[in-house]
Amino acid sequence: MSPTSAPSNEPGPGTAAQGATTAPAPPGRTGRGPRGSRRPLARFLARRVAVALLLAVAITLVTFVLTNLVPGDPVSANLGQQALGDPAIVAQWRADHGLDRPLPEQYLLHLEGLLHGDLGMSQQSHRPVRDDLAEFVPATLELAGTAILISLVLGVAFGVIAALRRDRLSDHVLRIASLIGISVPTFWLALVAFYVFFFRLQITPGSGRIDPGMSPPPQVTGLYTVDSALSGQWDVFASAVGHLLAPALVLALYTIGLLTRFTRSAVLEVLGQDYVRAARAKGLPGRVVLFRYVLRPALVPIITVAGLAFGSLLSGTVLVEAVFAWPGVGQYAYKSATTLDLPAVMGVGLVVGLVYLVINLVVDVLYGVVDPRVRVS
Amino acid sequence: MTLTISGLTVSIGGAEILRGVDLEVGAGRVHGLAGESGSGKTVTGLAVLGLLPHGSRTAGRIELEGRDLLAMPAKRLNAVRGAEIAMVFQDPATSLHPMVTVGVQLTEHMRHHLGVGRKEARDRAVGLLAKVRIPSPGTAVDRYPHQFSGGMRQRIAIAVALACEPKVLIADEPTTALDVTVQAGILRLLRGLCDDLGLAVLLVTHDLGVMSAVADEVSVMKDGLVVETGPRGQVLTEPRHAYTRVLLESLPGDGPKLPQEER
Structure with a gap:
């Protein structure tokens, strides 16, 4: 698309990799003129949230159906040989867990439970799934959240530097480094990092979320770093941060590389736009040109990629959690899946689905915040 | 000059x-x-x-x-x-920032170069839009470039160029x-x-x-x-x-x- 013929309502540079996230409004549907401009952001948000709620219900149905389609009998997975031989015990167990009712009824019961925050009992831990998730989900969110934060800060910064210093040494170094970041498999990197930095150099603490002798901080958010800071236990805080850094960096390496590359190309594309030249012609200070005229338009594709990257990062946690013995939802999901602990599997599926939903909602909302043309359409 | x-x-x-x-x-x-x-x-x-x-x-x-x-x-x-020295570019569809209101684009360099306050800059922006004959300039300042036609956008671009006199x-x-x-x-x-x-x-x-x-x-x-x-x-x-x-x-x-x- 040549710059002279580009329609003004083009949704921004490089909106290629959209995949799972909703694309910004297609060109041609925007530019409607003044109407629809009354409180457009509020209306845009309301619409997005409504869609998200519908999708949440859909997720419960999908997790339920998928879990029940899995071949395998939870009865044989949970009862011992002797008990399995006794039809009365089997029937009793099935009745206890609601497995003797027709599927639609099971689903409605499941939904009703969900509304009360009841996710059923885990057949393995014999605890409510809700309690299990409350323990494991924050651990994973702390790990993944830290990783995405690191990726956003470093990835965007590296990408901007590489673009501004195009074809100079720093650009080449960053491009090669980001390529390595993308190419290295996470599980391999996790093993190597654990071996080198813990066993050999002993500069990172070992596995787990805090040092072995310490007791976790009182649970408020479930994030050890936040909870320990809230309760003023700074030794626990230091330990939690120390334990968090290595796995989070390992997890972040791929997304740092990805974001560096996408940010670089997005910024380069914006740098060639007429309005950047026009901003320079206005004699604006360099930082205004950089942040308002270059970074803001470049954010649209960066947000898209960051949303997708967070998804891939979540699946990466399963492996990283295994290597660093991080007691997160990945480990829990693995255990419950292999023992056909259906309520636990459904619970995990629901949580993961909701996390994706929230990410996509955030991405959509950010589009609207960054680019007013998305709101008006 | x-x-x-x-x-x-x-x-x-x-x-x-x-x-x-x-x-x-x-x-x-x-x-x-x-x-x-x-x-x-x-x-x-x-x-x-x-x-x-x-x-x-x-x-x-x-x-x-x-x-x-x-x-x-x-x-x-x-x-x-x-x-x-100010400049007006060829294509007003691409020379205005698509994500920033007309008002901001009219006032940012005014405030930087002339040290004009927010309120006064806005008043001047409305005046400039009137000078280049944009209809209802008082509300136009809060709109985005894509809400104007090509000719109107070029008028806005000219107003932007003239902002610092x-x-x-x-x-x-x-x-x-x-x-x-x-x-x-x-x-x-x-x-x-x-x-x-x-x-x-x-x-x-x-x-x-x-x-x-x-x-x-x-x-x-x-x-x-x-x-x-x-x-x-x-x-x-x-x-x-x-x-x-x-x-x-x-x-x-x-x-x-x-x-x-x-x-």
């Missing part, structure tokens, strides 16, 4: 684009710069603002009130840009991307502003029709050189240089029509 370009040479990536350009634009005058694509018209305009691509080498002088813009340190040149305006093909029906309005606006504000306008265009409608002086460029320069009536009716004759003969019909009454 007079803008004087003398002996300007520019080479970009080893290729010599300008080979000693001489031009003078006086206050209250529109100086038309004509020539085919690649003749160096746009580069001349960009050189004045120091907006040439990285790795460009320049020589010669670009003088504004006795100051040589080419010899100026970057920081001081940035204080001249937008404040004393510059003395020199460089207009690079300001009507090329617009409908013919809209072109005349923009040209009238430019001519009027030039007369009212005493602006020195360098009008870059390949369109001799546009040139004949508004320019006081006309320069014709070919291969990085100004081959002919003079008053509009003379250059467009009794061209001395062969290339100017070729350009004129390439026009459909009987050549450019000069306005009946001379200003």
